[in-house]
Amino acid sequence: MVGHDAGDLARRLAENAEAVCRRYLSAGRRHGNYWLVGDVRNTPGRSLFVRLHDTANGRAGKWTDAQSGEHGDLLDVIRESLGLVDFRDVADEARAFLSLPRPDPIPPSQDCPVRKLGSASSSEAARRLWAMSGPITGTAVETYLRRRDMTLLHGAGALRFHPRCFYRPDEHSLTETWPAMIAAVTDLDGTLTGVHRTWLAADGRGKAPIDHPRRALGGLLGHAARFGVASDVLAAGEGIETVLSLRVVMPDLPLAACLSSAHLAAIMFPPTLRRLYVLRDDDPAGDHAVATLMARTKEAGIECLVLSPRLADFNDDLRYLGRGAMRAILHPQLAPQDVARFLLPIMH
Structure with missing residues (x-):
């Protein structure tokens, strides 16, 4: 018989990620390049994201539960959804799903240990x-940010x-x-x-x-680099430079840099949030993040408004068009009550 170790089984499952999700996470559904479900034990919901295809941000078959912080691969999905304990049982189930032969028996001392969720x-x-x-004061970081016209660095x-x-x-x-x-x-x-x-x-x-x-490094999905404490209003984008550019003209607006489009789509909402501004990046991944957040905020009863730059991103708007132009770009895209609350007036 041919043996298959954990890495090989995980890779083969990842090549059939959507089929695995439909079998073992049947309470969820596909949304773009992700399978969304409540948790790895197949509870209905949208907290857990399984990547269905390889992207620049990660490998197919990898998943993270934004609610619990758990993460792992599709072998973990099989184990948790079926309530299995021994890895041999998990591997047998994976082989059966993949129509692979069972391996020759091995001595107990050489058996695989139980895998743990994430690390x-x-x-x-x-x-x-x-x-x-x-x-950062007086360092290369301050120089880097100021050269990109991000001069409002207090509270960072x-x-x-x-x-x-x-x-x-x-x-x-x-x-x-x-x-x-x-x-x-x-x-x-x-x-x-x-x-x-x-x-x-x-x-x-x-x-x-x-x-x-x-x-x-570490756990990012659902979390963010945060500037200000969000209550009822929050603006979220991908890059640190993008969100810090908004602070120049909206210093009191709470901001979250999620660091990638996938993590932006998965951001956890503060319990008191009533309006979310999404800083849109002009690319397909950015469009997917916006669509996902539109669906999630609608389900949560949160107003979702998209802020679009005139150039490639808001840092380009700030650097090449200036503060006055950036204020004019943002003004019509904000909820009227947030204009007076957050947007700095033009200084003459």
Whole structure:
């Protein structure tokens, strides 16, 4: 008989992710590139997101429950949805689903251990990195942001500076160190769940000259880098630079940077939220995030309004068109009551 280890089974299941979801998460439904369901035990709802195809943001078959923070792969889905305990039973079920032969018996001492949902190691590493980072005043982070015309930096406690943050292009490369902007990713209670790193040039005059100057660490889905405390109104977008650009003309508007379109679509709503502004990125992934949030907010009874930049994003609007133009761009897109509440008047 041919054996199949956990990694091989998980990969084969991921190649048939939608079929797996329809079998074991039948209480959910497909929405774009995701299968949405209440939790990994097949409860009706929309908290858990299963990625159905590989994207730039992640692999097919990976899932995260934005409510509980659990995450894993499709083997975990099979185990939890069926209430299985031993990995042998999980693997047998996966092989049966995939029409694969059962492996030859192996001694108990060599049997696979029970897999656990996700891992706390990346979140712990994120907490350590945050603790080792310091204020941004007078650092490359402040230079980087000010060069992008983001001058209103008070209250940006979600950002820190690390002077020598490790960067490794891939597992076969040597580790490098670069200055980095570290953003805290927190849940609705303010608990740190992860961090986002933006590696910078030594003088802060741009990003570091590396292949992937942005990377996340820890748990992001459903959470965000937050600027201000949201109550009834919140504006959410993908990038840190995008949301900080709005602070220049709307300094009292609570903001959330979700760091990718998938994470933006999955943002958890504060319990008192009544209106959500979505900062739209002009690309298909951004359109998908907007559509998903429109559906989720409608279901939750929250008003959802889209804010669209004139150029590629709001930082481009700020840098190339100026504050006055940015104010004029935002004014007609805001709810009338929020114009007086949040939008700074034009200064002559």
